Amino acid sequence: MPGFLLPASLPGLRFAPGGVRYDSAMIATFTDFGLAGPYLGQVRAVLYQRAPGVPVVDVFADLPAFNVRASAYLLPAYSQYLPAGSICLCVVDPGVGGERGALAVEADGRWYVGPDNGLLSQVIRRTAGVSVFSISWRPDTLSSSFHGRDLFAPVCAMLANGERPPGEPVDAVKLARPDWPEDLHEVVYVDSYGNAVTGLRATQLTSTSRVEIAGRVCGYRRTFCEAPPETPFWYANANGLVEIAVSGASAHTALGIDVGQDFRLIHSP
Amino acid sequence: MPGFLLPASLPGLRFAPGGVRYDSAMIATFTDFGLAGPYLGQVRAVLYQRAPGVPVVDVFADLPAFNVRASAYLLPAYSQYLPAGSICLCVVDPGVGGERGALAVEADGRWYVGPDNGLLSQVIRRTAGVSVFSISWRPDTLSSSFHGRDLFAPVCAMLANGERPPGEPVDAVKLARPDWPEDLHEVVYVDSYGNAVTGLRATQLTSTSRVEIAGRVCGYRRTFCEAPPETPFWYANANGLVEIAVSGASAHTALGIDVGQDFRLIHSP
Amino acid sequence: MPGFLLPASLPGLRFAPGGVRYDSAMIATFTDFGLAGPYLGQVRAVLYQRAPGVPVVDVFADLPAFNVRASAYLLPAYSQYLPAGSICLCVVDPGVGGERGALAVEADGRWYVGPDNGLLSQVIRRTAGVSVFSISWRPDTLSSSFHGRDLFAPVCAMLANGERPPGEPVDAVKLARPDWPEDLHEVVYVDSYGNAVTGLRATQLTSTSRVEIAGRVCGYRRTFCEAPPETPFWYANANGLVEIAVSGASAHTALGIDVGQDFRLIHSP
Numbered sequence: 001m002p003g004f005l006l007p008a009s010l011p012g013l014r015f016a017p018g019g020v021r022y023d024s025a026m027i028a029t030f031t032d033f034g035l036a037g038p039y040l041g042q043v044r045a046v047l048y049q050r051a052p053g054v055p056v057v058d059v060f061a062d063l064p065a066f067n068v069r070a071s072a073y074l075l076p077a078y079s080q081y082l083p084a085g086s087i088c089l090c091v092v093d094p095g096v097g098g099e100r101g102a103l104a105v106e107a108d109g110r111w112y113v114g115p116d117n118g119l120l121s122q123v124i125r126r127t128a129g130v131s132v133f134s135i136s137w138r139p140d141t142l143s144s145s146f147h148g149r150d151l152f153a154p155v156c157a158m159l160a161n162g163e164r165p166p167g168e169p170v171d172a173v174k175l176a177r178p179d180w181p182e183d184l185h186e187v188v189y190v191d192s193y194g195n196a197v198t199g200l201r202a203t204q205l206t207s208t209s210r211v212e213i214a215g216r217v218c219g220y221r222r223t224f225c226e227a228p229p230e231t232p233f234w235y236a237n238a239n240g241l242v243e244i245a246v247s248g249a250s251a252h253t254a255l256g257i258d259v260g261q262d263f264r265l266i267h268s269p
Numbered sequence: 270m271p272g273f274l275l276p277a278s279l280p281g282l283r284f285a286p287g288g289v290r291y292d293s294a295m296i297a298t299f300t301d302f303g304l305a306g307p308y309l310g311q312v313r314a315v316l317y318q319r320a321p322g323v324p325v326v327d328v329f330a331d332l333p334a335f336n337v338r339a340s341a342y343l344l345p346a347y348s349q350y351l352p353a354g355s356i357c358l359c360v361v362d363p364g365v366g367g368e369r370g371a372l373a374v375e376a377d378g379r380w381y382v383g384p385d386n387g388l389l390s391q392v393i394r395r396t397a398g399v400s401v402f403s404i405s406w407r408p409d410t411l412s413s414s415f416h417g418r419d420l421f422a423p424v425c426a427m428l429a430n431g432e433r434p435p436g437e438p439v440d441a442v443k444l445a446r447p448d449w450p451e452d453l454h455e456v457v458y459v460d461s462y463g464n465a466v467t468g469l470r471a472t473q474l475t476s477t478s479r480v481e482i483a484g485r486v487c488g489y490r491r492t493f494c495e496a497p498p499e500t501p502f503w504y505a506n507a508n509g510l511v512e513i514a515v516s517g518a519s520a521h522t523a524l525g526i527d528v529g530q531d532f533r534l535i536h537s538p
Numbered sequence: 539m540p541g542f543l544l545p546a547s548l549p550g551l552r553f554a555p556g557g558v559r560y561d562s563a564m565i566a567t568f569t570d571f572g573l574a575g576p577y578l579g580q581v582r583a584v585l586y587q588r589a590p591g592v593p594v595v596d597v598f599a600d601l602p603a604f605n606v607r608a609s610a611y612l613l614p615a616y617s618q619y620l621p622a623g624s625i626c627l628c629v630v631d632p633g634v635g636g637e638r639g640a641l642a643v644e645a646d647g648r649w650y651v652g653p654d655n656g657l658l659s660q661v662i663r664r665t666a667g668v669s670v671f672s673i674s675w676r677p678d679t680l681s682s683s684f685h686g687r688d689l690f691a692p693v694c695a696m697l698a699n700g701e702r703p704p705g706e707p708v709d710a711v712k713l714a715r716p717d718w719p720e721d722l723h724e725v726v727y728v729d730s731y732g733n734a735v736t737g738l739r740a741t742q743l744t745s746t747s748r749v750e751i752a753g754r755v756c757g758y759r760r761t762f763c764e765a766p767p768e769t770p771f772w773y774a775n776a777n778g779l780v781e782i783a784v785s786g787a788s789a790h791t792a793l794g795i796d797v798g799q800d801f802r803l804i805h806s807p
Contacts, residue, residue, distance in 0.1 A: 036461045039460075041297070041328035045297060045355075048295055048326060060575075065461075083587045097493060143506075145492060145507050192603075193603065222635070223635030223636065235683070307597050311597060318621045365761070414761060418776065419776070
């Protein structure tokens with residue numbers, strides 16, 4: 001995927017010259033729109049119209065609604081396996097229609113486009129050599145409630161078409177949320193099986209670490225197969241985050257835990 | 270998108286000569302199939318097989334089930350931003366397997382394909398110079414319960430391939446439902462945030478109009494950001510319909526309103 | 539769709555020589571991942587990256603969770619209308635991370651890829667001249683919980699690219715589950731309308747057959763239109779399975795039936 005690695009006129013920036021399309025581009029959506037309703041479909045229609053032939057993948061359509069902080073810790077984990085050249089459309093945007101700005105961030109060969117509300121903060125923080133642009137472009141017609149369709153999707157299409165981000169470079173240091181922790185010791189997502197994904201990277205723990213959550217102590221298991229029934233455990237999920245699960249049951253209901261539930265680490269010798 | 274604007278042999282009709290494919294064609298689905306289950310997937314498989322390379326976008330998969338009238342008012346609002354040349358597959362079809370006919374409608378450069386049960390009535394009513402065809406073609410094998418897959422999807426694929434609609438022109442005037450109002454003063458959809466979309470176009474109101482619904486009076490706000498918490502308001506949604514919302518809460522639960530709830534307009538001086 | 543019908547070096551096998559891509563290939567997913575969450579999206583991203591240009595269709599995203607047996611009877615019914623050359627990615631995999639193997643099955647011109655846990659057993663049993671391969675290939679990085687993304691999706695992409703299945707042929711007879719019946723006289727899926735799909739092929743019944751389920755006797759109706767309101771009936775659904783429904787209502791709630799509910803056939807003279 002050499003597209004985004006071509007020499008560019010601005011030092012430290014890596015984007016393709018205007019007008020070049022890379023066959024391997026892919027647009028991945030990360031939103032809290034939910035699966036129901038007409039929102040994702042309208043975004044896709046804009047993308048297909050403006051960047052024909054570029055595949056669109058809905059990676060996360062049910063990020064925790066209006067929860068920018070939890071979503072900010074999901075984003076790097078669930079985008080890290082996307083191929084270089086991927087363009088991530090990121091929308092958790094409770095302030096839509098207000099004064100918040102818009103960003104395009106180039107990190108590890110991928111683009112991230114979304115509101116300047118902290119959603120991209122952990123991607124920026126964790127990437128060396130990140131490039132951040134403040135998007136100044138606005139469409140002729142901009143609804144007050146659906147910038148995903150009217151603003152962010154067209155910007156993603158521009159990038160997929162090899163155009164430069166329509167705005168000016170800004171200093172990344174100012175944009176990361178320094179008040180948010182490196183890892184978030186909270187549940188950030190509950191999946192359809194009732195497993196509780198946390199904002200903590202599994203690389204921060206060892207197999208002797210334990211997680212105390214909702215009054216229960218969870219030891220480490222490599223897989224569901226190794227866990228005895230009904231016993232809560234933690235494991236490194238397929239995207240590198242600590243996940244709390246109960247074999248054959250829902251951790252969500254068995255432990256009564258949901259997004260926002262915090263926990264404590266017990267590091268054993 | 271000149272495809273559908275080429276001169277055609279019948280005056281007033283605009284379709285492409287047989288065999289021509291337009292790169293910019295897009296098929297958009299509007300159905301009450303719901304997201305779960307195998308229905309949309311089977312429709313997509315037919316479309317990909319018969320119109321390879323044409324993108325398919327599910328704009329509305331959860332139109333109110335079996336509710337033809339409410340869906341008829343959503344259809345023009347949520348298809349108006351699709352590019353010219355789009356082909357809308359429209360299925361809310363409680364009478365499937367019975368005697369109702371099938372239609373293809375060309376309106377404002379888009380095609381609409383669906384059952385002749387009133388679903389396309391508001392698209393027809395609101396478009397000058399609309400062309401309506403009664404679809405007489407039937408597949409070799411037609412299930413009694415899934416015309417979306419067996420009948421309407423193949424017709425959409427034909428149109429996407431630049432073929433003529435497989436049927437005869439009919440008089441549009443007879444097909445619109447004259448007993449249905451120009452705008453529907455009812456809730457026609459509740460989205461995943463609990464916002465209540467109505468069948469009333471916002472262009473019919475002014476910023477001093479108020480909506481009385483379920484015993485509450487809602488004033489106008491431009492955006493969610495401008496609305497005080499917990500207070501119901503109306504705004505012009507991103508598709509031009511009047512929408513009832515409560516900032517930071519669900520109008521659906523806060524007001525106890527659902528699809529079918531009617532309301533009254535209060536026009537202030 | 540001649541691709542998979544080319545002569546191949548092994549008698550009885552039908553795959554395309556390495557390196558050849560067939561334009562008409564399509565990848566269809568059958569999973570219990572559910573629609574919510576980041577699972578299907580990550581699978582799609584792998585497929586688009588490794589088999590660019592091949593359309594991906596999610597036919598069934600909500601197969602009954604962890605229920606391999608019920609899913610095994612849905613799979614042949616809901617894949618039979620896919621075009622020849624389709625590649626079905628099949629994942630209901632409660633034993634992921636354990637010792638179970640992986641299979642690629644060629645049946646009736648389609649490929650099926652999934653765990654060796656009985657999920658593909660009814661496809662194998664019902665197809666004459668089936669070819670079965672044990673997949674020995676493993677990716678460099680294999681998560682313990684998400685073989686759909688890491689193992690099965692890459693194998694599907696290989697097949698879509700015209701490559702041979704990365705493993706060795708094995709004897710099909712050993713793999714079918716002889717302890718599972720030819721047809722399953724149980725509800726195997728409840729759709730979003732509340733209709734109850736069974737594991738029984740409608741070709742096994744006649745129009746005078748009746749189904750006794752949850753204390754109610756259901757006669758045959760050709761369509762919903764022919765059924766009196768509130769009365770449960772059975773019909774041959776659009777995929778050839780016996781389905782229990784109630785016109786204008788949900789059979790799921792009206793009869794209190796769900797996946798796993800068994801029933802009895804009454805064959806009248």
